[in-house]
Amino acid sequence: QVQLVESGGGVVQPGRSLxxxxxxxxxxxxxxGMHWARQAPGKGLEWVAVIWYDGSNKYYADxxxxxxxxxxxxxxxxxxxxxxxxRVEDTAAYYCARGxxxxxxxxxxxxxxxxx
Amino acid sequence: QSALxxxxxxxxxxxxxxxxxxTGTSSDVGGYNYxxxxxxxxxxxxxxxxYEVNKxxxxxxxxxxxxxxxxxxxxxxxxxQAEDEADYYCSxxxxxxxxxxxxxxxxxxxx
Numbered sequence: 001q002v003q004l005v006e007s008g009g010g011v012v013q014p015g016r017s018l019x020x021x022x023x024x025x026x027x028x029x030x031x032x033g034m035h036w037a038r039q040a041p042g043k044g045l046e047w048v049a050v051i052w053y054d055g056s057n058k059y060y061a062d063x064x065x066x067x068x069x070x071x072x073x074x075x076x077x078x079x080x081x082x083x084x085x086x087r088v089e090d091t092a093a094y095y096c097a098r099g100x101x102x103x104x105x106x107x108x109x110x111x112x113x114x115x116x
Numbered sequence: 117q118s119a120l121x122x123x124x125x126x127x128x129x130x131x132x133x134x135x136x137x138x139t140g141t142s143s144d145v146g147g148y149n150y151x152x153x154x155x156x157x158x159x160x161x162x163x164x165x166x167y168e169v170n171k172x173x174x175x176x177x178x179x180x181x182x183x184x185x186x187x188x189x190x191x192x193x194x195x196x197q198a199e200d201e202a203d204y205y206c207s208x209x210x211x212x213x214x215x216x217x218x219x220x221x222x223x224x225x226x227x
Contacts, residue, residue, distance in 0.1 A: 037162075044119075044203075044205065044218060044219075044220050044221040045154070045156075045162060045205050045207075045218045045221070046218060047207070047215050047216050047217065047218060049215070050215055050216070057213075059213070059214055059215040060215060061215055095161065095162070097162075101150040101152075101167075101168075101209050102150070102152055102164065102167040102168070103152070103154075103162075103164060103207075104164050104167070104173060106161045106162055106163075107161070108161055109161065
């Protein structure tokens with residue numbers, strides 16, 4: 001069965017960095033584009049970044065462009081989100097999701113708290 | 117990357133039907149047939165319930181249906197049940213060179 005397991009969240013001070021990982025299993029990871037999405041406490045969903053199946057294309061939300069970098073290692077079936085220059089407003093649950101135009105499977109999420 | 121517009125709330129009694137709208141522009145909802153709907157219960161992970169405007173993933177009851185007219189997509193829940201009470205989010209492609217966009221979400225209450 002398809003499984004997506006995020007890790008790497010935690011509490012970090014503003015301006016610092018954090019790297020999230022998403023370990024995929026149960027499907028051919030290298031055949032699927034992948035998303036990162038986030039949800040601030042009590043707020044709605046926001047797409048953060050998407051990466052094509054082969055890493056050839058990457059797109060970002062305006063709110064994170066230039067600070068966040070999405071990448072993948074198809075040999076390790078793992079998706080990454082490098083988050084630099086973190087801001088208080090980046091505080092959210094971060095989810096990885098399978099697919100580009102259709103996010104059909106989601107991980108359980110990892111919580112990122114940016115606070116001084 | 118402007119968010120799609122959804123009503124903040126909707127409600128209906130058990131057995132009734134309710135429709136939630138999702139309004140975008142010709143650059144997203146109106147321009148592509150990649151509209152999806154997600155259901156999220158409190159404290160849970162979003163679940164895909166409609167994709168490509170009107171298709172249901174395996175296991176999603178046929179009480180859930182989707183449609184689109186111009187720049188507005190709609191989710192209809194027929195025969196409302198208590199377990200349908202949740203937040204619903206629409207999402208649309210905004211072109212192959214862009215990230216998709218979500219709606220602000222609609223809280224569905226079953227009275």
